[in-house]
Amino acid sequence: MRYTDTHKEETHKKLLAIAAGALRQKGPEGLVVADLMKSAGLTHGGFYAHFKSKDALLTETLGEIFARVGRRWDRVMDGLPPLEALDAYIDFYLSPQHRDHPESGCPVVALNSDLPRQSRAFRKAFDAGVAAMRARIAQRAEEAGLSTPDDLAQAILSSMVGAVVLARSVCDAAMSDDILSSTRRDIHARLHAPAPSR
Amino acid sequence: MRYTDTHKEETHKKLLAIAAGALRQKGPEGLVVADLMKSAGLTHGGFYAHFKSKDALLTETLGEIFARVGRRWDRVMDGLPPLEALDAYIDFYLSPQHRDHPESGCPVVALNSDLPRQSRAFRKAFDAGVAAMRARIAQRAEEAGLSTPDDLAQAILSSMVGAVVLARSVCDAAMSDDILSSTRRDIHARLHAPAPSR
């Protein structure tokens, strides 16, 4: 054979890695098959040797993205006691770095308003990713002994997602920074304050 | 003249009203000029007698959308004392009805991930809309005597936007309902609980 045994697999992985950035940066419609192949140093016709269709690529890429960001978030919290772990996660998620780098950031923020127009398979992968995010927070909340950890996890997730969504949507830089820092302060305060009376 | 004096103006308004729904339902790329004109009972060529370009339509439509939802939200809070007004607004925003009807709902939720790819003019209109939403909440928070009303308003806005974004993105119905209700409970609790200690 012209190529090594693992050559095709390597190309496949390379395409996924490039697509993982492009999908978050440019959205499902902005990710153009020919551009993707060009970025990998190939021509567009070869795409269909790797993926059945563009939709199949998108779905596989989304799974890859959730896996990647999940590992990264786990690394941020690794070794910390639960409450500090949550603080670290929240700071990481609500950082200007996260806002400024959609291509390596949370897919929920990057893709949300395109979701109603995606395929069933793509949406299933998305649901699983969201559930995992919530569970990741709920676990630490429970370990920290906070009450109703599952509800709290959802509330925190909503705040974080909303803040980064807004911070990225807005084009005024000061406004964007303020959205992040206000929300960050608020979530930390909630985690460290006594539970509300009822 | 063939047409009444106000005929063109009426057609223009009609196009804006249809576009206001379509933009939130289908996104900037999904709003197709020919479809819009057809919905208004016209043919696509006539579009350019009303708008300089598709982008001009989008920008004008976004302003129209923020004005409409703003009036509707004010109506929800009208006549209520500040804290109850906030409760009413939050319940309205986090309702399944809002989630299920993007075409008449908040443009921030409907459009956010398309924003980085929009024109400068469009984004300016968006910024103004976001600032108005935050101010609407901050005003009531201040009237209710809550501390740091501006920060609180941002935190509430982040939570609300994030919750509806997630509830709409997810395709599992139970999960979606739970996202809305968890977040709703959390925001109400925060508004009615004593301020956090620090």
Place this chain on the structure above:
DNA sequence: TGTACATCAGTGAACGCGCGTTCACTGATGTAC
């Protein structure tokens, strides 16, 4: 060792379709004289 054939990742021209935009034209009505 040499020859014919199979394999298969990748190539690049071509197709079909959707969409924004342009433009010459229509046709009902108003206006000038």
Place this chain on the structure above:
DNA sequence: TGTACATCAGTGAACGCGCGTTCACTGATGTAC
């Protein structure tokens, strides 16, 4: 009052472009004999 012309919202064919997808082909290497 009648005739010629201007107006202008709207029509619909056409253009150009981008993009997903198909498909006959390439060419380097492995295999059979």
